[in-house]
Amino acid sequence: MPAHRIKINPIVLAAAPGIALLLIFFAIPLANLTVRSLTDPEFGLGNYKAVLGSQTYLRVGWRTIWISFLAMSGCVLIGTPVAYAIAHSKRRALVVATLAVLGLSFLTSSLIRAFAWMILFGAQGPIVAILNAAGLDVHTLLATQVAVVVGMIHFLLPIYALTAFAGFRNMPFDLVVAAEGLGASRWYALRTVYFPLALPSIINAGSLVFVIALGFFITPALLGGPSEMMLGQLIAISISKFGDFGFAAAAGVLLMVITLFLLSAVQWVSKAGQRQ
Amino acid sequence: MPAHRIKINPIVLAAAPGIALLLIFFAIPLANLTVRSLTDPEFGLGNYKAVLGSQTYLRVGWRTIWISFLAMSGCVLIGTPVAYAIAHSKRRALVVATLAVLGLSFLTSSLIRAFAWMILFGAQGPIVAILNAAGLDVHTLLATQVAVVVGMIHFLLPIYALTAFAGFRNMPFDLVVAAEGLGASRWYALRTVYFPLALPSIINAGSLVFVIALGFFITPALLGGPSEMMLGQLIAISISKFGDFGFAAAAGVLLMVITLFLLSAVQWVSKAGQRQ
Amino acid sequence: MSNASKDCGSPPAIQISRLKKCYGAVEVLRGLDLVIPEGSYTTFLGPSGSGKTTLLRIIAGFASVSEGTVSISGVDVTDRAARARDVGMVFQNYALFPHLTARENVEYPLKVRRLPREERRRRALEYLERVHLAEWADRYPRELSGGQQQRVALARSLVYGPKLLLLDEPLSALDKHLRGQMQDFLKELQRDLGITFVHVTHDQSEALALSSLVVIMRDGRLEQVGSPEQIYLEPNSRFVAGFIGNSNIVCCSVTARNGRLATVKLGDGTEVGVPIPAGVTERLGVGEKSLLLLRPEKAETGYRIDTSVVAMSGPVLSTTFMGTHYQVVFSTRHGEITAHLNNDYAPGQSVDVAWRAGNLIVLPAG
């Protein structure tokens, strides 16, 4: 049909350089990382064997997943009601104040926040003082799993709450009102109507903070000890202390694989649940 | 009026513990930080004098703002057309692919990304090889401002593009169509209709990445040298190398003040511009 | 303004006394008294901002009152939560649960009431059948058309046997053809079930077509309450007359009164005797400025001039074919007058039409 007209979309033209650059930014560093992990110091799977063959390193891997899971759970438990409240409360002052605190928390450099917790949890910090006054013999809370998880929740909570809020804001709250009109209590309506519809938002926000937690580095480095080491630190130490780029690259690739695997698993389960 | 009824909002009740915890998370560490900066090793403004009194440290402060500004500008220039394209293109495949790349980039740990750039920019990396082949005598691109800015753009671009996209998606694109119907070219319509309406989204996303850049730590530490030191590193070094908590706390408070000041200034100018 | 409560028999479906509703300093309902009889199809009619939806939400229990009381079937429910009022409500956007099928949506209020699964299923299907959707029971809302979603919402609000169904502009999202069908369906449904329907609308023809009682609201007050015939034929005010149907309004003054009959004089000296609507008797004293309403559809051609008609004549400004009639606008000494006639008139042509005294409506000015 000669009358069919093909046009080059000017939008696509305008964005083409940006998208190309993005692909370069995305693909080249990762490709390079993978190559390095397979070739430094020599070609082969040696680096991967070194990571996966060691009980210590495997334990670091499992710990990374476990601590990330704890941090995510904390965010979901604390952050979901907060996100719900700011999405649907009509008290504008409360909503604005909460959003401001979340926004400011998010913008405060993660380093400063980890540092603040170091002081708080440290030997001269107020928490130890309170615990000692209560008769507990504690010298420091630093280098404990509690410190790492609390610090990570502090970092991740604003991200979780703001992401969940963005989803909750589009929730049809009039459905809860309608359910109450049909005789349901607020709690029953939330459980049977709101929650099923909000679940994808909760899963999304949870996956996001989980994945961010997996790659964490500053917070565990400052608040945890050697026995709380996570994969991020392992990579950093391999470079800065031992200059072992190949090993670090292999650990980095493994971290990415774990991330992608867990993310796909969650998405798959969530989709399957919705289909059902 | 006795018939006026006051009810405690159940939404607020549900979220109260979360919001309280959030306030604690937000307020206590920062209060502690401020106290430490004023009292360690002794009460007074000594730590602030140490930071502000030194040419070296002031230069670190200016450099932090300058590098953050460069990184932000890069994000705005590259990311705005990308965000525009994924917000309005009708080619679903392109949109989904770009969003996936942005999402994956965002989720890849900042450490891994900085590390990938270290390899790329390093003495044995491909870029140096290409430059040498082109006859340029370059040993490494590491420890240069270029490396820091490129690494930061890589980290910040997905955040910028996704934030701007969220704003652009709600833009009334039919206004551009209407402007074309009134005789305007696509470019004229974008300039006179789309851009003025999109400006707040661009400013928002730009401020966000700028503020995140100010607190940056990993990327400049790994890709920059001592002459590219930013405030985040200064704080980290003060703690890890010299154990000078008071000085680090003062630098942290100053970083936060700079952040809030620049943020408010941008918001104020942007609001004033809209009023005009 | 209030319509009298029946003393005999069962209590009214809804009784509202001295109801006020404020949002901050804004009074959106300014002291209402209203009785809605059991088994009626009542519409709240008014322009946007008149408070009709707020009144409905207060009856449903979704909004609190600032002053006054609301009784349903004789029980004061002012302080009762929506879920304890046992009324059905159909929302403007239907408010169906998107993650549940049509049947599960209809089962929802029964599940809340802990009915056994079999009983639930049976009754849900029974009500889906009533709204002619039995074969769509397993579809999700997104798989249904607007009209079908509307009917699922109806079934869901009726399945638990409320004595009162509230409908908030239920037809405004439907296109004109479907709206007509749904009007017939709603009217039949109400007749079959025998329960009270209260329906909010801003469309006067919808209100006339559906209801046994029309409540006209304006600025948070009741402007007039009555049957469609009363509202149309005996409006209390210029607002009601103008809101219900299109009218020509001509200034006049009352020159004599004789019981329910007034003699009015137009600007050109014509005098005519007209019946006085029930609600405005006190406000139409001799010598007072008043208004004469001439409904376009009551215009007649070929008449005899005498004291029993008001005649208007002048050159035609425009003629529009409306299907059922021609709408002829012509210029007279009393201003532009519109008449619905059966013949086409060319612009400029002179036309003579008249209204019989029995078809005229007289109203106090202002």
Added chain:
Amino acid sequence: MSNASKDCGSPPAIQISRLKKCYGAVEVLRGLDLVIPEGSYTTFLGPSGSGKTTLLRIIAGFASVSEGTVSISGVDVTDRAARARDVGMVFQNYALFPHLTARENVEYPLKVRRLPREERRRRALEYLERVHLAEWADRYPRELSGGQQQRVALARSLVYGPKLLLLDEPLSALDKHLRGQMQDFLKELQRDLGITFVHVTHDQSEALALSSLVVIMRDGRLEQVGSPEQIYLEPNSRFVAGFIGNSNIVCCSVTARNGRLATVKLGDGTEVGVPIPAGVTERLGVGEKSLLLLRPEKAETGYRIDTSVVAMSGPVLSTTFMGTHYQVVFSTRHGEITAHLNNDYAPGQSVDVAWRAGNLIVLPAG
């Protein structure tokens, strides 16, 4: 189906030939030929999905064609971008620029055309005056009501003097009262300007009230093109008859034909002579199944039974007061019949009404 192009004088405002539009495998316009005369007020009328908005967007240049050509004022513009067609377009949601004032919005097309600042300002104010908004010139769109925004959009589409104005369901967002006012305003504006208006709507009464030419669309095809009177009084098909106005439809068969007159026989043996609408003469052979349309508003009481009327009688099912008339539904041997009568009938009461042969419309079945 096509209406003939005038050979004399200026070319038609729009000429569409063999136009097809596909989205993927879906054909939304299935080969249209249409001529819209210069200076007409044309409406595209049809249910949603009939392709009327797509056709308008193709004329405006916002959608491309798959096959065929579009000419505006005799020039083939099929391949021309929207901005080069010099037509005005008013969008359903008005599409005003929110960051510009009313005046700046109206100036926009003049700024695009690089008119000097003074000239721009003068013409913008002139057109704002034309839509009665001169004193609102410095308000932003959000500070204007829906009807006012609508009029700013009109001024903006007219200020650069297009010969053709396209309106995409411009009144659908307004409430019923405002819609009536805007209809009058649009009609007057078109008469004053003398340019061609093409107006998309799904509301048949809007189409009748506004247009000199009605284009009825269905499933991507033109169903009938004609004046409002032709469409209403001589529908070509059951679809058109049903879409324009409400009708009773009764089966019959043609027993004799005599030029433009057919004799039809109803199920009960009644025979009546009826005129044949212009568009269906070939499809109404003797012996063929056909349909008789009885418009409710043409029903009459108090008639003489003879071969010049079709009489219907039966018990009343329901009566609804509609203001201008009572809508009476009654049961007959031919099914349920609706009539618009001047009196109230109680359900169960028997009613006798008739339609004069001249008011009947006969159509081919199916």
